[in-house]
Amino acid sequence: MDASVSEIANITWTQNVLHLLATTLHLTSYLYPEQALIYDGDVFDYVIVGAGSAGCVIANRLTEDPTSRVLLVEAGGDPPIESHLPGLMPYMKQSAEDWNYTSIYDGYSQQGHTPPISDIPRGKMLGGCSSINYMYYVRGNPYDYDNWAKITNDNTWSYNNVLPYFIKSERLQDPNIWNTPSAAFHGSEGYLGVTKQYEKRTNKYLQAFSELGYNIVLDTNGNYTLGFTEPLLTVANGYRQSTATTFLSPIKNRSNLYVLKHTMVTKINFDEHNNAVSIEAIKENKEKITIGVNKEIIVSAGAINSPQLLMLSGIGPRKHLEDLGINVIADLPVGENLQNHISGISTYALEKISERPKNPHKYPQPTVMGFATVNNLQTYPDYQSVNLIVDSDYLLENCAFTNYFKKEICDTFYKQAKGREVMISQTVVLHPKSRGRILLQSINPYVYPEIYTGYFSDASDLENLASYIERINRVTTTNYFQDVNATFLIPPDCASNEPDSEEFWRCYALCMGMPMNHYIGTCAMGSVVDGRLKVFGVQRLRVVDGSVIPNMTSGNTNVPIIMVAEKAADFIKAGN
Ligand SMILES: Cc1cc2nc3c(=O)[nH]c(=O)nc-3n(C[C@H](O)[C@H](O)[C@H](O)COP(=O)(O)OP(=O)(O)OC[C@H]3O[C@@H](n4cnc5c(N)ncnc54)[C@H](O)[C@@H]3O)c2cc1C
Known part of the structure:
Protein backbone atom coordinates (compact mmCIF):
# COMPACT_ATOMS: atom_id res chain seq x y z
CA MET A 1 0.00 0.00 0.00
CA ASP A 2 1.23 3.57 -0.73
CA ALA A 3 2.68 5.32 2.32
CA SER A 4 0.12 8.13 2.13
CA VAL A 5 -2.85 5.76 1.83
CA SER A 6 -1.76 3.71 4.84
CA GLU A 7 -1.11 6.93 6.82
CA ILE A 8 -4.69 8.09 6.22
CA ALA A 9 -5.99 4.65 7.21
CA ASN A 10 -3.96 4.82 10.47
CA ILE A 11 -5.31 8.26 11.32
CA THR A 12 -8.90 7.24 10.61
CA TRP A 13 -8.48 4.15 12.80
CA THR A 14 -7.06 6.27 15.65
CA GLN A 15 -9.90 8.76 15.28
CA ASN A 16 -12.47 5.97 15.54
CA VAL A 17 -10.85 4.68 18.74
CA LEU A 18 -10.73 8.19 20.22
CA HIS A 19 -14.37 8.73 19.30
CA LEU A 20 -15.39 5.47 20.96
CA LEU A 21 -13.55 6.53 24.12
CA ALA A 22 -15.20 9.95 24.08
CA THR A 23 -18.73 8.60 23.61
CA THR A 24 -18.41 5.87 26.23
CA LEU A 37 -33.21 21.58 30.98
CA ILE A 38 -34.99 23.72 28.42
CA TYR A 39 -38.62 23.43 27.38
CA ASP A 40 -40.55 24.64 24.39
CA GLY A 41 -41.77 28.19 25.10
CA ASP A 42 -39.05 29.11 27.62
CA VAL A 43 -37.92 32.75 27.47
CA PHE A 44 -34.46 34.26 28.08
CA ASP A 45 -33.03 37.77 28.04
CA TYR A 46 -30.39 36.81 25.50
CA VAL A 47 -30.06 33.81 23.22
CA ILE A 48 -26.63 33.16 21.70
CA VAL A 49 -26.53 30.82 18.70
CA GLY A 50 -23.21 28.94 18.55
CA ALA A 51 -20.66 28.39 21.33
CA GLY A 52 -17.55 28.95 19.21
CA SER A 53 -14.66 31.38 19.50
CA ALA A 54 -17.08 34.29 19.75
CA GLY A 55 -20.13 32.67 21.39
CA CYS A 56 -18.33 31.46 24.54
CA VAL A 57 -16.81 34.90 25.11
CA ILE A 58 -20.19 36.64 24.84
CA ALA A 59 -21.87 34.07 27.11
CA ASN A 60 -19.22 34.73 29.73
CA ARG A 61 -19.42 38.51 29.57
CA LEU A 62 -23.23 38.76 29.46
CA THR A 63 -23.64 36.48 32.47
CA GLU A 64 -21.36 38.74 34.51
CA ASP A 65 -24.60 40.61 35.16
CA PRO A 66 -26.45 38.21 37.48
CA THR A 67 -29.81 39.67 36.45
CA SER A 68 -29.38 38.61 32.79
CA ARG A 69 -30.61 35.12 31.89
CA VAL A 70 -28.55 33.87 28.96
CA LEU A 71 -29.10 30.79 26.81
CA LEU A 72 -26.16 29.51 24.75
CA VAL A 73 -27.20 27.00 22.08
CA GLU A 74 -24.56 24.78 20.45
CA ALA A 75 -24.99 22.20 17.68
CA GLY A 76 -22.10 20.09 19.02
CA GLY A 77 -21.15 18.77 22.46
CA ASP A 78 -18.17 18.83 24.81
CA PRO A 79 -14.69 18.85 23.24
CA PRO A 80 -13.04 15.41 23.48
CA ILE A 81 -9.65 14.75 25.09
CA GLU A 82 -7.81 15.08 21.75
CA SER A 83 -9.02 18.67 21.53
CA HIS A 84 -7.44 19.47 24.90
CA LEU A 85 -4.02 17.94 24.22
CA PRO A 86 -1.99 20.05 21.75
CA MET A 92 -9.31 16.77 15.10
CA LYS A 93 -9.88 17.33 11.40
CA GLN A 94 -12.63 15.14 9.89
CA SER A 95 -13.50 13.87 13.35
CA ALA A 96 -17.03 13.66 14.74
CA GLU A 97 -16.48 17.21 16.04
CA ASP A 98 -15.84 18.68 12.57
CA TRP A 99 -18.70 19.99 10.41
CA ASN A 100 -16.54 18.74 7.57
CA TYR A 101 -17.67 21.11 4.83
CA THR A 102 -16.30 21.03 1.31
CA SER A 103 -16.33 23.66 -1.41
CA ILE A 104 -18.04 23.52 -4.79
CA TYR A 105 -15.59 22.27 -7.46
CA ASP A 106 -14.15 25.22 -9.40
CA GLY A 107 -12.03 23.24 -11.88
CA TYR A 108 -8.92 25.30 -11.13
CA SER A 109 -7.72 26.20 -7.67
CA GLN A 110 -7.32 22.82 -5.95
CA GLN A 111 -5.33 20.92 -8.57
CA GLY A 112 -2.89 19.31 -6.15
CA HIS A 113 -5.58 17.86 -3.90
CA THR A 114 -7.66 14.71 -3.70
CA PRO A 115 -10.49 15.34 -4.33
CA PRO A 116 -9.78 18.65 -6.14
CA ILE A 117 -12.03 20.73 -3.88
CA SER A 118 -11.39 22.54 -0.59
CA ASP A 119 -11.74 20.69 2.64
CA ILE A 120 -13.34 23.15 5.05
CA PRO A 121 -12.96 21.96 8.64
CA ARG A 122 -15.10 23.81 11.23
CA GLY A 123 -15.36 22.88 14.88
CA LYS A 124 -18.73 21.48 15.96
CA MET A 125 -18.46 21.52 19.74
CA LEU A 126 -18.13 23.97 22.62
CA GLY A 127 -15.33 26.32 21.58
CA GLY A 128 -16.14 25.83 17.87
CA CYS A 129 -13.03 26.27 15.74
CA SER A 130 -10.98 27.33 18.77
CA SER A 131 -11.29 23.69 19.87
CA ILE A 132 -9.98 22.35 16.54
CA ASN A 133 -7.55 25.03 15.34
CA TYR A 134 -3.74 25.14 15.19
CA MET A 135 -3.49 27.44 18.23
CA TYR A 136 -1.41 30.25 16.74
CA TYR A 137 -2.02 33.48 18.64
CA VAL A 138 -1.89 36.21 15.98
CA ARG A 139 -3.63 39.56 16.26
CA GLY A 140 -2.99 41.07 12.84
CA ASN A 141 -1.74 44.56 12.09
CA PRO A 142 -2.91 48.03 13.23
CA TYR A 143 -3.55 48.78 9.54
CA ASP A 144 -6.30 46.10 9.46
CA TYR A 145 -8.35 47.67 12.21
CA ASP A 146 -7.90 51.26 11.03
CA ASN A 147 -9.28 49.95 7.76
CA TRP A 148 -12.35 48.46 9.52
CA ALA A 149 -12.93 51.85 11.14
CA LYS A 150 -12.97 53.44 7.69
CA ILE A 151 -15.34 50.81 6.26
CA THR A 152 -17.81 51.17 9.12
CA ASN A 153 -17.25 54.88 9.54
CA ASP A 154 -17.01 53.98 13.21
CA ASN A 155 -13.79 54.82 15.02
CA THR A 156 -14.54 52.23 17.68
CA TRP A 157 -12.83 49.71 15.37
CA SER A 158 -9.57 51.66 15.01
CA TYR A 159 -6.47 49.89 16.29
CA ASN A 160 -6.20 52.14 19.33
CA ASN A 161 -9.76 51.28 20.27
CA VAL A 162 -9.50 47.52 19.75
CA LEU A 163 -6.12 47.06 21.45
CA PRO A 164 -7.61 47.20 24.98
CA TYR A 165 -9.89 44.29 24.04
CA PHE A 166 -7.00 42.12 22.86
CA ILE A 167 -5.33 42.89 26.17
CA LYS A 168 -8.50 42.21 28.15
CA SER A 169 -8.85 38.58 27.06
CA GLU A 170 -5.16 37.65 27.28
CA ARG A 171 -3.08 36.07 30.05
CA LEU A 172 0.42 36.08 28.61
CA GLN A 173 2.82 33.70 30.35
CA ASP A 174 6.04 34.47 28.51
CA PRO A 175 8.69 35.99 30.84
CA ASN A 176 10.83 37.16 27.92
CA GLY A 187 -2.55 41.31 29.11
CA SER A 188 -1.88 39.33 32.26
CA GLU A 189 -5.36 39.02 33.76
CA GLY A 190 -7.45 37.59 30.93
CA TYR A 191 -9.02 34.16 30.54
CA LEU A 192 -6.96 33.13 27.50
CA GLY A 193 -3.61 31.60 28.47
CA VAL A 194 -0.90 32.43 25.90
CA THR A 195 2.62 30.99 25.82
CA LYS A 196 5.60 30.42 23.60
CA GLN A 197 7.15 27.01 23.18
CA TYR A 198 10.87 27.65 22.77
CA GLU A 199 12.64 24.95 20.79
CA LYS A 200 16.39 24.84 20.23
CA ARG A 201 15.92 23.32 16.81
CA THR A 202 14.17 26.45 15.46
CA ASN A 203 17.27 28.63 16.00
CA LYS A 204 19.03 27.59 12.82
CA TYR A 205 15.92 28.43 10.79
CA LEU A 206 15.59 31.86 12.41
CA GLN A 207 19.25 32.36 11.55
CA ALA A 208 18.56 31.36 7.93
CA PHE A 209 15.73 33.89 7.59
CA SER A 210 17.94 36.50 9.22
CA GLU A 211 20.59 35.85 6.54
CA LEU A 212 17.93 36.69 3.96
CA GLY A 213 17.47 40.09 5.58
CA TYR A 214 14.30 39.45 7.58
CA ASN A 215 14.26 40.91 11.10
CA ILE A 216 14.20 38.41 13.93
CA VAL A 217 11.90 39.67 16.69
CA LEU A 218 10.56 38.32 19.95
CA ASP A 219 6.94 39.25 19.38
CA THR A 220 4.91 40.15 16.30
CA ASN A 221 1.81 41.11 18.33
CA GLY A 222 3.37 44.08 20.09
CA ASN A 223 5.26 47.12 18.92
CA TYR A 224 6.80 45.28 15.93
CA THR A 225 4.37 43.43 13.71
CA LEU A 226 6.87 42.56 10.97
CA GLY A 227 9.69 40.02 11.22
CA PHE A 228 10.29 36.36 12.04
CA THR A 229 9.75 34.79 15.44
CA GLU A 230 8.63 31.70 17.30
CA PRO A 231 4.90 32.40 17.49
CA LEU A 232 2.72 32.74 20.54
CA LEU A 233 0.28 29.89 21.09
CA THR A 234 -3.09 29.54 22.77
CA VAL A 235 -1.61 26.76 24.87
CA ALA A 236 -1.01 26.98 28.62
CA ASN A 237 0.15 24.40 31.16
CA GLY A 238 0.20 21.82 28.39
CA TYR A 239 -3.44 22.29 27.35
CA ARG A 240 -5.25 23.97 24.47
CA GLN A 241 -6.82 27.28 25.41
CA SER A 242 -10.07 27.09 23.47
CA THR A 243 -12.76 29.60 24.36
CA ALA A 244 -14.69 26.65 25.83
CA THR A 245 -11.96 25.79 28.34
CA THR A 246 -11.03 29.40 29.06
CA PHE A 247 -14.27 31.41 28.94
CA ASN A 256 -27.95 32.64 35.01
CA LEU A 257 -26.07 30.68 32.29
CA TYR A 258 -27.97 27.95 30.43
CA VAL A 259 -26.13 25.85 27.86
CA LEU A 260 -28.06 23.68 25.44
CA ALA A 281 -34.28 24.74 17.33
CA ILE A 282 -34.09 20.95 17.12
CA LYS A 283 -32.72 19.08 20.12
CA GLU A 284 -30.65 15.91 20.04
CA ASN A 285 -33.81 13.82 20.56
CA LYS A 286 -35.34 15.58 17.49
CA GLU A 287 -37.76 17.57 19.65
CA LYS A 288 -38.57 20.93 18.04
CA ALA A 303 -18.70 32.40 8.75
CA ILE A 304 -20.47 29.44 7.07
CA ASN A 305 -23.41 28.79 9.41
CA SER A 306 -24.34 32.36 10.36
CA PRO A 307 -25.18 33.34 6.78
CA GLN A 308 -27.01 30.02 6.36
CA LEU A 309 -29.17 30.70 9.42
CA LEU A 310 -29.85 34.29 8.42
CA MET A 311 -30.92 33.26 4.94
CA LEU A 312 -33.15 30.48 6.29
CA SER A 313 -34.75 33.19 8.45
CA GLY A 314 -35.45 35.56 5.54
CA ILE A 315 -32.38 37.79 5.71
CA GLY A 316 -30.36 37.64 2.52
CA PRO A 317 -30.32 38.44 -1.18
CA ARG A 318 -33.98 38.83 -2.23
CA LYS A 319 -33.80 36.87 -5.48
CA HIS A 320 -31.96 33.92 -3.96
CA LEU A 321 -34.42 33.69 -1.06
CA GLU A 322 -37.48 34.08 -3.28
CA ASP A 323 -36.19 31.37 -5.62
CA LEU A 324 -36.27 29.05 -2.60
CA GLY A 325 -39.70 30.27 -1.47
CA ILE A 326 -38.35 32.00 1.65
CA ASN A 327 -40.28 35.05 2.87
CA VAL A 328 -37.88 38.03 2.70
CA ILE A 329 -37.53 40.02 5.93
CA ALA A 330 -34.48 42.07 4.86
CA ASP A 331 -32.80 42.15 1.46
CA LEU A 332 -29.09 42.11 2.35
CA PRO A 333 -25.91 40.67 0.72
CA VAL A 334 -25.66 37.84 3.26
CA GLY A 335 -23.29 35.06 2.13
CA GLU A 336 -21.45 37.31 -0.31
CA ASN A 337 -17.93 38.63 0.24
CA LEU A 338 -16.62 35.24 1.45
CA GLN A 339 -12.87 35.54 2.04
CA ASN A 340 -10.09 33.27 3.16
CA HIS A 341 -6.33 33.38 3.09
CA ILE A 342 -4.82 31.29 0.33
CA SER A 343 -1.37 29.86 0.85
CA GLY A 344 1.18 27.62 -0.85
CA ILE A 345 3.23 24.86 0.72
CA SER A 346 6.92 24.37 -0.06
CA THR A 347 8.78 21.53 1.57
CA TYR A 348 12.49 21.07 2.33
CA ALA A 349 14.30 17.92 3.45
CA LEU A 350 17.30 18.73 5.66
CA GLU A 351 19.74 16.96 7.97
CA LYS A 352 19.37 13.32 9.02
CA ILE A 353 17.66 12.94 12.41
CA SER A 354 16.59 10.09 14.65
CA GLU A 355 12.97 9.68 15.71
CA ARG A 356 11.89 12.21 18.34
CA PRO A 357 9.77 11.27 21.36
CA LYS A 358 6.19 12.55 21.27
CA ASN A 359 4.63 14.41 24.18
CA PRO A 360 0.87 14.98 23.89
CA HIS A 361 1.10 18.12 26.04
CA LYS A 362 3.61 19.73 23.68
CA TYR A 363 2.80 21.62 20.54
CA PRO A 364 3.57 19.04 17.83
CA GLN A 365 4.92 21.31 15.11
CA PRO A 366 7.65 23.71 16.34
CA THR A 367 7.18 26.79 14.20
CA VAL A 368 9.07 29.76 12.87
CA MET A 369 6.56 32.39 11.76
CA GLY A 370 7.21 35.57 9.82
CA PHE A 371 5.34 38.58 8.49
CA ALA A 372 6.97 40.37 5.58
CA THR A 373 6.46 43.06 2.98
CA VAL A 374 7.63 43.37 -0.60
CA ASN A 375 8.12 47.11 -0.21
CA ASN A 376 10.32 47.87 2.79
CA LEU A 377 8.54 51.15 3.49
CA GLN A 378 5.17 49.49 4.00
CA THR A 379 4.14 49.02 7.63
CA TYR A 380 1.78 46.08 7.18
CA PRO A 381 2.76 42.67 5.79
CA ASP A 382 1.97 41.32 2.33
CA TYR A 383 2.68 37.73 3.26
CA GLN A 384 3.01 35.42 6.23
CA SER A 385 5.48 32.56 6.35
CA VAL A 386 4.60 29.65 8.63
CA ASN A 387 7.46 27.15 8.84
CA LEU A 388 6.90 23.87 10.64
CA ILE A 389 10.03 22.04 11.76
CA VAL A 390 9.07 18.37 11.84
CA ASP A 391 10.17 14.86 10.93
CA SER A 392 9.32 12.90 7.81
CA ASP A 393 6.47 10.95 9.44
CA TYR A 394 4.83 14.22 10.38
CA LEU A 395 5.37 15.41 6.81
CA LEU A 396 3.48 12.40 5.49
CA GLU A 397 0.55 12.94 7.84
CA ASN A 398 0.50 16.68 7.14
CA CYS A 399 0.73 16.23 3.38
CA ALA A 400 -1.74 13.37 2.92
CA PHE A 401 -4.28 14.02 5.67
CA THR A 402 -4.15 17.58 7.02
CA ASN A 403 -3.48 19.17 3.64
CA TYR A 404 -5.05 16.33 1.56
CA PHE A 405 -2.52 16.62 -1.28
CA LYS A 406 -2.59 13.92 -3.95
CA LYS A 407 -0.88 10.67 -3.05
CA GLU A 408 1.58 11.04 -5.96
CA ILE A 409 2.85 14.25 -4.35
CA CYS A 410 2.98 12.98 -0.77
CA ASP A 411 4.62 9.67 -1.63
CA THR A 412 7.27 11.46 -3.74
CA PHE A 413 8.00 13.89 -0.91
CA TYR A 414 8.06 11.20 1.77
CA LYS A 415 10.52 9.05 -0.18
CA GLN A 416 12.97 11.94 -0.48
CA ALA A 417 12.53 13.15 3.09
CA LYS A 418 12.49 9.85 5.02
CA GLY A 419 14.73 10.01 8.09
CA ARG A 420 15.49 13.71 7.64
CA GLU A 421 14.35 16.86 9.40
CA VAL A 422 11.74 18.64 7.30
CA MET A 423 10.69 22.25 7.01
CA ILE A 424 7.11 22.56 5.75
CA SER A 425 6.84 26.18 4.71
CA GLN A 426 3.40 27.70 4.23
CA THR A 427 3.43 31.05 2.48
CA VAL A 428 0.21 33.01 2.91
CA VAL A 429 -1.19 35.82 0.74
CA LEU A 430 -2.44 38.05 3.54
CA HIS A 431 -4.63 40.41 1.52
CA PRO A 432 -6.24 38.34 -1.24
CA LYS A 433 -8.55 40.10 -3.67
CA SER A 434 -10.58 37.02 -4.68
CA ARG A 435 -14.05 36.69 -3.23
CA GLY A 436 -16.43 33.75 -2.93
CA ARG A 437 -19.97 33.34 -1.71
CA ILE A 438 -22.29 31.06 0.19
CA LEU A 439 -25.70 30.08 -1.12
CA LEU A 440 -28.42 27.93 0.35
CA GLN A 441 -28.83 24.63 -1.38
CA SER A 442 -32.11 23.89 0.33
CA ILE A 443 -34.49 25.25 2.95
CA ASN A 444 -33.69 22.15 5.00
CA PRO A 445 -31.28 23.44 7.71
CA TYR A 446 -29.44 20.11 7.76
CA VAL A 447 -28.49 20.34 4.08
CA TYR A 448 -25.09 22.01 3.86
CA PRO A 449 -24.91 25.34 2.03
CA GLU A 450 -23.03 25.67 -1.25
CA ILE A 451 -19.60 27.19 -0.64
CA TYR A 452 -18.00 28.90 -3.64
CA THR A 453 -14.53 29.86 -2.44
CA GLY A 454 -13.55 31.95 -5.48
CA TYR A 455 -9.83 31.26 -4.96
CA PHE A 456 -7.67 32.86 -7.68
CA SER A 457 -10.75 34.42 -9.30
CA ASP A 458 -8.65 37.56 -9.09
CA ALA A 459 -5.53 36.56 -11.03
CA SER A 460 -3.27 38.79 -8.93
CA ASP A 461 -3.66 36.38 -5.99
CA LEU A 462 -1.96 33.56 -7.90
CA GLU A 463 0.76 35.88 -9.19
CA ASN A 464 1.41 37.15 -5.68
CA ARG A 471 11.02 34.75 -2.14
CA ILE A 472 10.79 32.28 0.73
CA ASN A 473 12.53 29.64 -1.38
CA ARG A 474 15.67 31.79 -1.30
CA VAL A 475 16.19 30.19 2.11
CA THR A 476 17.90 27.37 0.16
CA THR A 477 20.85 29.73 -0.43
CA THR A 478 21.53 30.26 3.29
CA ASN A 479 24.41 28.63 5.16
CA TYR A 480 22.47 26.01 7.06
CA PHE A 481 20.47 24.88 4.04
CA GLN A 482 23.67 24.68 1.98
CA ASP A 483 25.60 22.88 4.73
CA VAL A 484 23.04 20.09 5.01
CA ASN A 485 22.51 19.89 1.27
CA ALA A 486 18.82 20.74 1.63
CA THR A 487 16.44 19.30 -0.94
CA PHE A 488 13.56 21.46 -2.16
CA LEU A 489 10.80 18.93 -2.90
CA ILE A 490 9.11 19.39 -6.25
CA PRO A 491 5.69 17.88 -7.04
CA PRO A 492 5.65 15.60 -10.12
CA ASP A 493 3.13 17.98 -11.75
CA CYS A 494 5.77 20.74 -12.07
CA ALA A 495 8.88 18.60 -12.64
CA SER A 496 8.89 19.28 -16.39
CA ASN A 497 8.86 23.08 -15.99
CA GLU A 498 12.19 24.85 -16.27
CA PRO A 499 13.38 25.26 -12.65
CA ASP A 500 12.98 28.75 -11.24
CA SER A 501 11.15 30.02 -14.33
CA GLU A 502 7.95 32.05 -14.03
CA GLU A 503 5.99 29.04 -15.36
CA PHE A 504 7.58 26.85 -12.72
CA TRP A 505 6.51 29.10 -9.85
CA ARG A 506 3.00 29.52 -11.25
CA CYS A 507 2.68 25.74 -11.62
CA TYR A 508 4.07 25.32 -8.12
CA ALA A 509 1.65 27.82 -6.57
CA LEU A 510 -1.34 26.25 -8.33
CA CYS A 511 -0.34 22.69 -7.49
CA MET A 512 0.74 23.32 -3.89
CA GLY A 513 -1.96 25.94 -3.20
CA MET A 514 -3.62 25.35 0.16
CA PRO A 515 -6.51 27.31 1.67
CA MET A 516 -6.07 28.46 5.26
CA ASN A 517 -9.05 28.07 7.61
CA HIS A 518 -9.79 31.76 8.03
CA TYR A 519 -13.24 32.13 6.51
CA ILE A 520 -14.74 35.57 7.11
CA GLY A 521 -16.86 38.31 5.62
CA THR A 522 -20.23 36.68 4.84
CA CYS A 523 -22.26 39.00 7.11
CA ALA A 524 -19.81 41.86 6.83
CA MET A 525 -19.75 45.07 8.80
CA GLY A 526 -20.86 47.88 6.56
CA SER A 527 -23.12 45.76 4.33
CA VAL A 528 -25.02 43.25 6.50
CA VAL A 529 -24.38 44.59 10.01
CA ASP A 530 -23.52 48.07 11.22
CA GLY A 531 -20.48 49.05 13.28
CA ARG A 532 -22.28 47.79 16.42
CA LEU A 533 -22.87 44.45 14.66
CA LYS A 534 -26.65 44.94 14.48
CA VAL A 535 -28.27 43.48 11.38
CA PHE A 536 -29.55 46.21 9.07
CA GLY A 537 -33.31 46.37 8.53
CA VAL A 538 -34.33 44.45 11.67
CA GLN A 539 -34.09 44.97 15.43
CA ARG A 540 -32.84 42.93 18.36
CA LEU A 541 -30.53 40.84 16.19
CA ARG A 542 -26.75 40.96 16.10
CA VAL A 543 -24.14 38.81 14.39
CA VAL A 544 -20.91 38.39 16.32
CA ASP A 545 -18.29 36.06 14.83
CA GLY A 546 -15.86 35.80 11.91
CA SER A 547 -18.60 36.53 9.39
CA VAL A 548 -18.75 40.23 10.36
CA ILE A 549 -15.07 40.87 9.57
CA PRO A 550 -15.15 42.97 6.40
CA ASN A 551 -11.57 42.38 5.18
CA MET A 552 -8.91 39.78 5.97
CA THR A 553 -6.65 40.62 8.86
CA SER A 554 -2.89 40.21 8.42
CA GLY A 555 -2.80 36.78 10.01
CA ASN A 556 -4.86 34.06 11.65
CA THR A 557 -8.39 34.86 12.74
CA ASN A 558 -9.15 33.30 16.13
CA VAL A 559 -7.84 36.11 18.31
CA PRO A 560 -9.33 38.93 16.18
CA ILE A 561 -12.71 37.16 16.54
CA ILE A 562 -12.30 36.88 20.31
CA MET A 563 -11.56 40.62 20.33
CA VAL A 564 -14.72 41.29 18.27
CA ALA A 565 -16.75 39.26 20.79
CA GLU A 566 -15.25 41.11 23.77
CA LYS A 567 -16.19 44.39 22.14
CA ALA A 568 -19.67 43.22 21.16
CA ALA A 569 -20.39 42.17 24.74
CA ASP A 570 -19.62 45.72 25.85
CA PHE A 571 -21.90 47.15 23.12
CA ILE A 572 -24.71 44.89 24.31
CA LYS A 573 -24.21 45.65 28.00
CA ALA A 574 -24.15 49.37 27.28
CA GLY A 575 -27.35 49.07 25.24
CA ASN A 576 -25.56 50.27 22.08
C1 LIG B 1 -8.31 23.53 11.34
C2 LIG B 1 -8.30 25.00 11.71
C3 LIG B 1 -7.10 25.59 12.08
C4 LIG B 1 -7.07 26.94 12.43
N1 LIG B 1 -5.92 27.46 12.94
C5 LIG B 1 -5.94 28.70 13.47
C6 LIG B 1 -4.84 29.19 14.22
O1 LIG B 1 -3.84 28.50 14.42
N2 LIG B 1 -4.92 30.45 14.72
C7 LIG B 1 -6.00 31.24 14.53
O2 LIG B 1 -5.99 32.39 14.98
N3 LIG B 1 -7.07 30.79 13.83
C8 LIG B 1 -7.08 29.54 13.34
N4 LIG B 1 -8.18 29.06 12.72
C9 LIG B 1 -9.32 29.95 12.49
C10 LIG B 1 -10.12 30.29 13.74
O3 LIG B 1 -10.06 29.23 14.67
C11 LIG B 1 -11.56 30.61 13.35
O4 LIG B 1 -11.56 31.69 12.44
C12 LIG B 1 -12.42 31.00 14.54
O5 LIG B 1 -12.30 30.06 15.58
C13 LIG B 1 -13.88 31.12 14.11
O6 LIG B 1 -14.63 31.61 15.19
P1 LIG B 1 -16.19 31.90 15.05
O7 LIG B 1 -16.68 32.30 16.39
O8 LIG B 1 -16.42 32.81 13.91
O9 LIG B 1 -16.85 30.52 14.62
P2 LIG B 1 -16.73 29.07 15.25
O10 LIG B 1 -15.62 29.00 16.22
O11 LIG B 1 -16.74 28.13 14.11
O12 LIG B 1 -18.07 28.91 16.10
C14 LIG B 1 -19.33 28.65 15.55
C15 LIG B 1 -20.05 27.72 16.50
O13 LIG B 1 -21.44 27.71 16.17
C16 LIG B 1 -21.93 26.38 16.17
N5 LIG B 1 -23.08 26.37 15.26
C17 LIG B 1 -23.06 26.58 13.93
N6 LIG B 1 -24.32 26.56 13.44
C18 LIG B 1 -25.15 26.36 14.49
C19 LIG B 1 -26.56 26.27 14.60
N7 LIG B 1 -27.37 26.41 13.55
N8 LIG B 1 -27.10 26.03 15.83
C20 LIG B 1 -26.28 25.91 16.92
N9 LIG B 1 -24.93 26.00 16.85
C21 LIG B 1 -24.37 26.23 15.65
C22 LIG B 1 -20.74 25.57 15.68
O14 LIG B 1 -20.87 24.21 15.99
C23 LIG B 1 -19.58 26.27 16.38
O15 LIG B 1 -19.36 25.74 17.66
C24 LIG B 1 -8.25 27.72 12.36
C25 LIG B 1 -9.46 27.12 11.99
C26 LIG B 1 -9.49 25.77 11.68
C27 LIG B 1 -10.80 25.13 11.31
Missing part, protein backbone atom coordinates in the same frame (compact mmCIF):
# COMPACT_ATOMS: atom_id res chain seq x y z
CA LEU A 25 -16.31 7.52 28.94
CA HIS A 26 -17.17 11.26 28.60
CA LEU A 27 -13.76 12.03 30.07
CA THR A 28 -14.03 15.79 29.61
CA SER A 29 -17.68 16.45 30.55
CA TYR A 30 -16.81 17.51 34.10
CA LEU A 31 -15.04 20.56 32.68
CA TYR A 32 -18.09 22.04 31.00
CA PRO A 33 -21.56 23.33 31.89
CA GLU A 34 -24.16 20.60 32.26
CA GLN A 35 -26.91 20.27 29.69
CA ALA A 36 -29.64 22.79 30.62
CA GLY A 87 -0.04 17.00 20.58
CA LEU A 88 -3.23 15.32 19.34
CA MET A 89 -4.27 18.32 17.26
CA PRO A 90 -3.82 16.50 13.93
CA TYR A 91 -6.63 14.08 14.85
CA ILE A 177 8.11 39.33 26.41
CA TRP A 178 7.21 40.70 29.83
CA ASN A 179 10.78 42.03 30.03
CA THR A 180 10.54 44.07 26.82
CA PRO A 181 8.67 47.22 25.70
CA SER A 182 6.29 44.82 23.92
CA ALA A 183 4.82 44.04 27.35
CA ALA A 184 2.72 47.20 27.12
CA PHE A 185 0.69 45.49 24.38
CA HIS A 186 -0.15 42.39 26.40
CA LEU A 248 -16.90 28.73 29.66
CA SER A 249 -15.35 26.22 32.08
CA PRO A 250 -14.57 28.80 34.80
CA ILE A 251 -18.21 30.01 34.82
CA LYS A 252 -19.95 26.68 34.31
CA ASN A 253 -21.86 27.02 37.57
CA ARG A 254 -23.23 30.54 37.06
CA SER A 255 -26.94 30.24 37.80
CA LYS A 261 -25.74 21.30 23.59
CA HIS A 262 -26.36 19.03 20.58
CA THR A 263 -29.09 21.45 19.52
CA MET A 264 -29.34 22.99 16.07
CA VAL A 265 -30.93 26.43 15.70
CA THR A 266 -32.94 26.34 12.49
CA LYS A 267 -34.68 29.71 12.29
CA ILE A 268 -35.04 33.16 13.81
CA ASN A 269 -38.60 34.47 14.01
CA PHE A 270 -39.60 38.14 13.72
CA ASP A 271 -42.73 40.05 14.72
CA GLU A 272 -44.59 42.41 12.39
CA HIS A 273 -42.15 45.24 13.25
CA ASN A 274 -39.11 43.14 12.29
CA ASN A 275 -38.06 42.58 15.91
CA ALA A 276 -36.28 39.25 16.41
CA VAL A 277 -38.49 37.55 18.99
CA SER A 278 -37.61 33.85 19.12
CA ILE A 279 -35.50 31.03 17.76
CA GLU A 280 -36.58 27.63 16.54
CA ILE A 289 -38.60 23.88 20.41
CA THR A 290 -39.24 27.61 20.17
CA ILE A 291 -37.43 29.82 22.66
CA GLY A 292 -38.47 33.43 23.23
CA VAL A 293 -36.11 36.31 23.85
CA ASN A 294 -36.71 39.50 25.84
CA LYS A 295 -33.73 41.52 24.69
CA GLU A 296 -31.58 40.20 21.84
CA ILE A 297 -30.57 37.24 19.73
CA ILE A 298 -26.86 37.02 19.01
CA VAL A 299 -25.86 34.83 16.07
CA SER A 300 -22.32 33.46 16.52
CA ALA A 301 -22.52 30.39 14.32
CA GLY A 302 -19.39 31.20 12.28
CA LEU A 465 1.38 33.67 -4.18
CA ALA A 466 3.93 32.45 -6.74
CA SER A 467 6.21 35.42 -6.12
CA TYR A 468 6.01 35.18 -2.31
CA ILE A 469 6.82 31.43 -2.41
CA GLU A 470 9.77 32.19 -4.68
